[in-house]
Each structure stands twice: as C-alpha cells, then as structure tokens.
Amino acid sequence: MVSSSSMGDDGLIHRLGHAKALLGILAGAGASYGIYKLVQKRSRTKSVDSGGHENRTGVEPGSLIAKVSGFNVVGAPGSSSGDIFTKSPGSLEPHHIGMLLSLLQKNPNPSERAQVLLTLGNAAAFTVNQDLIHDLGGLHVIAGYLSNPSADVRVQSLNALNNLSMNLKNQEHLKVYVPQVLELIEISPVNSDLQLAALRLLTNMSVTDKHQHLLKSSITLFLSLLVVANEALQIQVLKVLVNLSSNPDMMEDIVQSQAPASLVLLFDRCTSVAVLLRLLTFVGNLRAWRPSTQVAQALRWRQESLYCVLLDESSQLHHRLPLLLSHPDGEIKAQVARTLT
Structure with missing residues (x-):
C-alpha cells in the first residue's frame, strides 16, 4: 500500500517521474464499469510460410493459439482447414480454456504469453467463461503474471483480471x-498502459463497498496522479474516487x-468536460458529508489535507465554482448549481 507521506507541490512532478514516485464508473453512478475493449496488438516479428505468404501474427499456422485466439493465420497451401483458423472468444469451449491456461504456464515466450492472456481476457467478457476460469483455478494463474518482467504481459494480465x-x-x-x-x-x-489497466481493475473492485477499505491508504496516490495525468488516466482515477466517495464510511x-x-x-473551463463532470460529482459527494465540529476543527490543522484544499472555508474552490456557472456545457452548469446548493 502507498503511504500518505508528505509531498509538496514543487517536487510533485519530479517525484512522479521516478520509479518509486507517488503519482486509466460513470460519474455519480454505482453501476459497474463496462467491459474494457481490448485492442489486439500486432507482433513485432514477421515470418513467411512455405508458400511465400507473410504471417504477421508471430504464431505458427495450426497451433493451439492460432486455433483459439481469433487470429487469421495463413497456413500451408492445400491445408484442409481452408488455410484460416479462427475462433471467437464467445465460442470457446471448456477444454479450450483449460488448454489456454496450460499453454500460458508452459510457454516461456513473452509475446505469446501476452497473446494467450489477451485471448483469456476476451473470453472473460462472457459470464460463463468468468465462472469457468474461476473453476479451473485460472484467477490465480493469470494474477501470477502481474509480476512478470514483460510490461505487455503485465498489462494483459490486468486486462484479463479486469473482465x-x-x-x-x-x-x-x-x-x-x-x-x-x-x-x-x-x-x-x-x-502508461500499466497504470490505466490497473485503475480499470480497481474501478471494478470499488463498485461496491465490500473492498473499498483496501484502497483507503492510497487516496493520496490517486489525488497526486490527478494533477499530472493525461485525460484518459484522470477519468479512470476519478471513477475510483467517485466510487469511494459514495461510501459515507470512507469519507x-x-x-x-x-x-x-x-x-x-482543475476546476476550470479549460479542463475537459469528461474530467470536470467527474470532479464535480466527486466534490458533490464530499460536500454532502457533514463532519462534526470537533472533526472539522481537527481537519483544519492539516493544511495539506483534501479537506483544506477543497472543503474548508479558506479553499479557493469556493471562488472557482461560481465561475463555472457560465460554462458552455449545460450539464456542467447544472452540476455546479447542484453542488452550490
């Protein structure tokens, strides 16, 4: 877990650029985040089959991965299979899932492992396969690759676990x-893709309040990431924060x-609408919380706390929010009006 150790604004970006520095759910909704659309990457290697056809997949024609991963693999001329082996993730049978899990553990090639994880992740978009992978012990097998040396393997492991x-x-x-x-x-x-994939998984894990306590010591990490991340990552961070802030016990x-x-x-007209809407939802959840006089007084002594930054009477947010009432986006204006009431 990440500690909430002191960190000033001046050194923030410098720290986030190093290996151990603090740092991709619809706004206001409690529903689960939709299935992440996995994008299949082309292999960096190319090969040519015996007929002179280029094979860009990096897998052998007729191999297990060619049959079950959905690749269009050019086989040898005269192949009885029609030269193309395809299998959609939704039509994988139980023995295919078992074979994929076995192949994942036996194949040391990082690129092929990543492709197997991609296939398992696509298959996990279907409820029947989620249960099947669980029953075959696949959850722990897939999670075992979170520490793999290959970044691509780690990303695909996270994507599969997300589904x-x-x-x-x-x-x-x-x-x-x-x-x-x-x-x-x-x-x-x-x-990075690793950060985005990890945050997608945490979004799902924080949909209900059952496991939210596991994230409470990393809130500073999320808040720090917000001010340096790109839009895609900001949105994903905010989905987690909105989930957490919907739970009064986490407040x-x-x-x-x-x-x-x-x-x-970030509460500015220049901030993207998608990010700003989620920020306003997050703040709306925070403002709905009513601390006791004693708790509020104690929080005021912590000048770097989120309470002082966004909620206390001295916060600049009280001056910035009314300015957003003239925002060109109607939903932003409506959300600001709700927040101010």
Whole structure:
C-alpha cells in the first residue's frame, strides 16, 4: 500500500517521474464499469510460410493459439482447414480454456504469453467463461503474471483480471492482489498502459463497498496522479474516487488524505468536460458529508489535507465554482448549481 507521506507541490512532478514516485464508473453512478475493449496488438516479428505468404501474427499456422485466439493465420497451401483458423472468444469451449491456461504456464515466450492472456481476457467478457476460469483455478494463474518482467504481459494480465472482476464471486479471490495492483500504479511510468489497466481493475473492485477499505491508504496516490495525468488516466482515477466517495464510511479517510494544492486548478473551463463532470460529482459527494465540529476543527490543522484544499472555508474552490456557472456545457452548469446548493 502507498503511504500518505508528505509531498509538496514543487517536487510533485519530479517525484512522479521516478520509479518509486507517488503519482486509466460513470460519474455519480454505482453501476459497474463496462467491459474494457481490448485492442489486439500486432507482433513485432514477421515470418513467411512455405508458400511465400507473410504471417504477421508471430504464431505458427495450426497451433493451439492460432486455433483459439481469433487470429487469421495463413497456413500451408492445400491445408484442409481452408488455410484460416479462427475462433471467437464467445465460442470457446471448456477444454479450450483449460488448454489456454496450460499453454500460458508452459510457454516461456513473452509475446505469446501476452497473446494467450489477451485471448483469456476476451473470453472473460462472457459470464460463463468468468465462472469457468474461476473453476479451473485460472484467477490465480493469470494474477501470477502481474509480476512478470514483460510490461505487455503485465498489462494483459490486468486486462484479463479486469473482465474477470465483473463477477462479484471472483472479486473475493482477486482482493488479495489489490496491494500488488496499487504498487504497479505507483512504480509504473505516468500515463502508461500499466497504470490505466490497473485503475480499470480497481474501478471494478470499488463498485461496491465490500473492498473499498483496501484502497483507503492510497487516496493520496490517486489525488497526486490527478494533477499530472493525461485525460484518459484522470477519468479512470476519478471513477475510483467517485466510487469511494459514495461510501459515507470512507469519507473521513478521504478528506484527511494529503492532496496537492494545485488540485483546485482543475476546476476550470479549460479542463475537459469528461474530467470536470467527474470532479464535480466527486466534490458533490464530499460536500454532502457533514463532519462534526470537533472533526472539522481537527481537519483544519492539516493544511495539506483534501479537506483544506477543497472543503474548508479558506479553499479557493469556493471562488472557482461560481465561475463555472457560465460554462458552455449545460450539464456542467447544472452540476455546479447542484453542488452550490
């Protein structure tokens, strides 16, 4: 887990650029984040079959991965299979899933492992396969590649676990990997595919309040990432924060977390609509919380806390929010009006 150690604005970007620095759910909704659309990458290697046809997939014609991963693989001339082997993720049979899990563990080639994980991730978009992978012990097999030396393998492992986490039963088994996923966010380059994939998984894991407590010591990490990340990653961070802030039991942990003072600058017309809407939803959840006089007084002594940055009477947010009432987007204006009431 990431600690909430002190971090000033001046050194923030410098720290986030290093290996151990603090740093991709619809706004206001409690529904689960939709299935992540996995994008199949072409292999960096090329080969030519015996007939002179170029094979860009990096897998052998007729191999298991060619048959079950959905690739269009050119086979040798005269092949009885019609030269093309395809299998859509939705039509994989139980023995295919078992063979993929076996191949994943036996094949040492990183690029082929990544492709097998991609196939398992696509298959996990279907409920029947989520249950099947669970019953075959595949959750722990796939999660075992979160520490693989290959970044592509780690990304595809996260993507597969993301789809598997759509199943609440699976979440009970995946919760033990939350600290490892948080560490990946912390040590990975800012705006990397690894960070985005890890945050997608945490979005699903934080849909209900059952496992949200596992993230409470990493709120500072999320808030720090917000001020340096690109739009895609900001949106994903905010989906997690909106989920957490919808739980009253998490609120005290959220507001006392250290936050960069520059966070308030995101409440601006220049911020993208998608990010701003989620920021306003997050703040709306925070403002709905009513601390006792004693708690509020204690929080005011922590000048770097989120409470002081966004909620206290001295916060610049109180001056910035009314300016957004003239925002050209109608939904932004409506959300600001709700927040101010």
